Amino acid sequence: MANPAKPPLLAVLIDADNISAKHAEAMFEEIASLGEASIRRIYGDFAGGGPQGWTKEKLAALAIVPHQQFANTTGKNASDIALVIDAMDILHSGRFDGFVLISSDSDFTRLASRIREQGVDVFGMGMRKTPAAFVKACKRFIYVENLINEPHKPKPKPIKSDDTGDSPPPLDDPAKLVIRAMDAIEQDDEWFTLGQIGQFITAANPDFDTRSYGKRKLSDLIATLKIFETKRGDGNQILVRRLD
Known part of the structure; x- marks a missing residue:
């Protein structure tokens, strides 16, 4: 332990x-x-x-x-x-x-x-x-x-009927990952802590890495997604909510 x-x-x-x-x-x-x-x-x-x-x-x-x-x-x-x-x-x-x-x-x-x-x-x-x-x-x-500073560039990829699942899929839409995390977290407050969101995304997606999207931190990545708003909460923690 x-x-x-x-x-x-x-x-x-x-x-x-x-x-x-x-x-x-x-x-x-x-x-x-x-x-x-x-x-x-x-x-x-x-x-x-x-x-x-x-x-x-x-x-x-x-x-x-x-x-x-x-x-x-x-x-x-x-x-x-x-x-x-x-x-x-x-x-x-x-x-x-x-x-x-x-x-x-x-x-x-x-x-x-x-x-x-x-x-x-x-x-x-x-x-x-x-x-x-x-x-x-x-x-x-x-x-x-x-x-080594070679972020993946997401490209649309058609799904082939004979795909065996052995190859990693294209990068997930980060906005969908955040929304999925919010939906899974049971709370009434519309503001979610960045830590909660990051913890859920990583648990559900072992290869999730903000560097794949060219960003150092999750907060930097979410800042580029226009359907979310962020603010500082108690203890200076970052809070996130959906705008749609």
């Missing part, structure tokens, strides 16, 4: 084959905002110098421990299996408050779900191409593009 006086203890497990090392510093800066990365492990075949740029120098600079898995098997990736086994061992130790699974691979969907079944938080990190199933299995999913 996390002590309120200290940050949550996190186990960071990285799939070296499915994320580039060039994003490493940005990812660990983000992880620092979530808790203390006590375990930092990466899985892959490092015999050839490190996949995706994960060199020994990069690993040493960030105190990441490599777990060598030789690419001498066919079928299921040996690195994926090793990561899952270690994750379950760490989970059953009972010492950690959360996991950070860094990959763009849907193979870790069941792992994320299993960890959360034990009441332990799972934060995912990966590229925007990450399959929706893995994204939804996490408490929160952070797109690496948002950490």
